[in-house]
Amino acid sequence: MLKKFKTKKGKEVSIRYLLKSDTRDLLDVYNSLVDEKSYTVATRKFTLKEEKLFIANSLVKIENGEAVHLVAECNGKTLGIATIEKEISPILEHRGDFGIMLKKEIRGEGVGEELMKTVISEAKKFLKVKMIILRAFEENKPAISLYTKLNFKKVGGIEKGLKHFGKYKNEIIMAKYI
Ligand SMILES: CC(C)(COP(=O)(O)OP(=O)(O)OC[C@H]1O[C@@H](n2cnc3c(N)ncnc32)[C@H](O)[C@@H]1OP(=O)(O)O)[C@@H](O)C(=O)NCCC(=O)NCCS
Numbered sequence: 001m002l003k004k005f006k007t008k009k010g011k012e013v014s015i016r017y018l019l020k021s022d023t024r025d026l027l028d029v030y031n032s033l034v035d036e037k038s039y040t041v042a043t044r045k046f047t048l049k050e051e052k053l054f055i056a057n058s059l060v061k062i063e064n065g066e067a068v069h070l071v072a073e074c075n076g077k078t079l080g081i082a083t084i085e086k087e088i089s090p091i092l093e094h095r096g097d098f099g100i101m102l103k104k105e106i107r108g109e110g111v112g113e114e115l116m117k118t119v120i121s122e123a124k125k126f127l128k129v130k131m132i133i134l135r136a137f138e139e140n141k142p143a144i145s146l147y148t149k150l151n152f153k154k155v156g157g158i159e160k161g162l163k164h165f166g167k168y169k170n171e172i173i174m175a176k177y178i
Contacts, residue, residue, distance in 0.1 A: 002070065003118055007109035011074050015118050018058055018069040018081065025078035026071070027051040029103045037165055039137035040101055061085065068122045072102065072111050079103045082115040084123040084132065096129035100143075112146055120150075124178050131177050137162055138170040152176045 003015040030051070033042035046054070061067035067085040071078045080102030087095045098119070102112055123129050134152065136143050152174040161171035 002122070003114065005110075005114060007074075007106070007111055009109050011106070011109065013072050013074045013106075013111055013114070015070055015072055015115055017062065018055065018071050020055060020059065022071055022078045022081075023051055023055050024048070026055070026081055029078070029080060029101060032103055033101055036104065038101075039140035039143070039164065039169075041099070042101070043163075043165060058083070065126060068119055068127060070115060070119045070122065072106070072115050074106060074111075079106045080111065080115060082119040084119050084127065084129070086123075086127045086129055094128075094130040096123045096127055096132050098132050098134040107142070113149070116146065116150060120178055129178070131175060133173065133175045135162075135171055135173050137164065138172050144172065144174075147174050150176070 001014050001016045005013060007013055027046055027048060030042050031045045033040050034045050058067065058069045062069055066088070067083060069081060069083045072080040080100070082100040084096040084098050087093055087097065100112060100116060120132060123132070134147060136147070138157070153176065154172055155175045156173040158171045160168035162169045
C-alpha cells in the first residue's frame, strides 16, 4: 500500500497499485460513469470480458515499467482508479498520459486529489516521465478545477474535438512539468 488517509467525511481510504481482484469493482465504476453520462471516455458499457482484458493489459504495462495504475479502496471496495501511461515513441517518452475516475459516492472528499498526487509521484519515480499531459471535456468543471489546483496549465484545445453521446464537445489539453 502506498498511502492511507481519512477523507473529509472521515472515511478511511487506501491507495495502492491495481490488482487483478479489482476487476469487478472497476467494471462497476466504469459502467456507473456511463449511466451518469459523465464527461469521460466512458460512453459505452464494458462487459466483464472486456474489463478483464483491460486489467490484464494494464498489469503487463505496470510490470514492464510502461504505466502506473493506482486505485483507491474504501471499506474493501475499489472506488476509483488513476493512471499514467508512458508514451512509447522515443520523441515522446518523457511524457505521461493521465486519466482518473472515481465512483460518485466518494467524490468531493479529497480522494481525487490524493490519488492524482500519488500517481504523479509514482510516475516520476518509476516511469521517469518529465511531463504529464491530460485531456478533458471543457464542460468537466470538477476535473478541470482539480487539475488547475495541482498547477496544470491549459496548453491547447480542439474545438468539437470529442464526441459525447452524439454531440461534439470542445476538448482541452493541459500539461505540467514534474
Ligand atoms: C474529477 C474527479 C476525479 C475529482 O475527484 P474528487 O475526489 O471528487 O475531487 P477532490 O474532492 O479531491 O477535490 C479536489 C479539488 O478538485 C476540485 N473539485 C472537486 N469537485 C469539484 C466540483 N464538484 N466542482 C468544482 N470543483 C471541484 C476542487 O478544486 C477541489 O479542491 P477543494 O476541495 O480545495 O475545493 C472526480 O470528480 C471524478 O472522478 N469525476 C468523474 C470522472 C471524471 O470526470 N474524470 C476526469 C476525466 S478528464
